[in-house]
Amino acid sequence: MVRGRLLPAAGLGVLLLGLIVFPLVVTLPYPQHVMILIFLYAMMGLAWNIIGGYAGQVSLGDATYFGIGAYTTVILLRDLGLSPWVGMLVGAVNAVIVSVILGYPCFRVRGHYFAIATIALNEIVATIFTNWEYVGGAVGIYVPILPESFINLQFHRSKAPYYYIALGMLIGVILLNVWVGRSRLGYYFRAIRADQDAARSLGIDITRYKMIAYAMTAALTSLGGSFYAMYVLYIDPTSVFAFSISLLVVLVAVLGGVGTVAGPIIGSVILISLSEGTRVLLGGTGRALDVAIYGLLVMAISVLQPYGIVAWVRSLRRPRKPREVKVAGPAA
């Protein structure tokens, strides 16, 4: 039992050390950029994991919250000169408010209304921002360039600081996922995913807990959006409210394994490497190829291993063997 816990812990330690040393060894900007994207999408996959994985409610519009985070941060910086860190927090609050407005009517009814409503919301918000002069309309906003500092969340000479911030945020979201999985919230979310009526019969207010899960997802996704805005220093509706972001977030989680912590991380490593790899190999001509490969991967996963890579690895480690199930009477 001790060895079984020690070995993964040691592995994680080595992995973390490797990730910390990485930007010092690999100083080229492009590999660092790929790693930052992997962290960002792993983080957003883990954010989606709370509503979609634990609570089993499929959201297809997470870009809404990505964009809300990005715009809140940039506008507070542009108009009020507030630090992007403050913008991040305000963005998360805004995201929670929007998630409640959408979630309350949707979670009171069963079925796929929620999934459809999330797509609709994404489109509505994108349209509003595209036609809203104050936030730059379709042209978007350039982030005011400030002196390089942690407080300003801007670094112009190297990507390494962004790398560490993204890594730190990812670790935070991982820890939150682990905590959720072990807490009352996690049990309730999984109960709701498994059987809503049974969950209600055990005293769980399912509407309330779905809204809590969705609010957590929204807040964490908006943090990703805030970070993205400060990293790219330019946002417009088509880049931060893109449906492709919503989709990629879901793919990352589904490919790796929903409802697990490792799943979205593995999914992000595979999908981001794949899309960046095909881009590098094929240049401009390969623009759609990464998406075609996603498609094939998702098809393969859903046919061969619907529970994702994590479940597949687990099934390899623990071969199925017929088990004797003893029916015992109540303990004497």
Added chain:
Amino acid sequence: MPDPLLEVEGLSKRFGGLLANQDVTFAIYPGEVVGLIGPNGAGKTTLFNCITGFYRPDGGRVQFEGVDITGWPPDKICRAGIARTFQVVRVFRGLTAFENVMVGALLRNPNPRRAAEVARDILDLTGLSAQADELVDGLPIALKKRVEMARSLATGPKLLLLDEVMAGLNPKERQAAVELVRRIRTELGVTVLMVEHVMEVVMPLSDRVIVLDFGVKIAEGRPQEVINNPEVIKAYLGERYAARFGRLGGV
């Protein structure tokens, strides 16, 4: 006589043209084990669903500990102290037996560590300790039903509604389940209302029996009285069973 734990008064439930429950009135007293019997389609499960908030009754009211709980949502009714199982098992698939029971235990113990202790105790009492870490998906039906009972018990109810927990069990499993219901009453002090088809189970286990037929309560009383009630015999038991039961020496 103490105050009733549960009072159902004039309860009616209609599905289109079908009157599933019609003016049903009865009371359950603390510490009792009450059997609810009746032929298929008599409205037993409908009655359960009305009491536990899954259906909203069309008429009448349900009182629990003197509080009118008619029309409350199921989760609120559970928090008030009524737990239930389902006729068709609804365990949480993808979770282990322990995790299933944890979901129940967390209701009164928000701290997972404390809830885990409660869950372990309940698993012990229900004889599920050996299967605690197995996914419920692979458990045989008898154990799935027991997981459901354990899960509801973990919410710390005052009243437990069991919907056909003996159905589909072999005689040995059934005996274990009967023993478990006895322990639920004696060791946990939980009052039990059980829907059951298996007469050999209901009769010796119940203090009182309520009989439904076509949504109407046709009899209520001690098992011995009910068994000899001509109305009940006609509706449900059949004279052959009554004769056989008499030969076995009754309760």
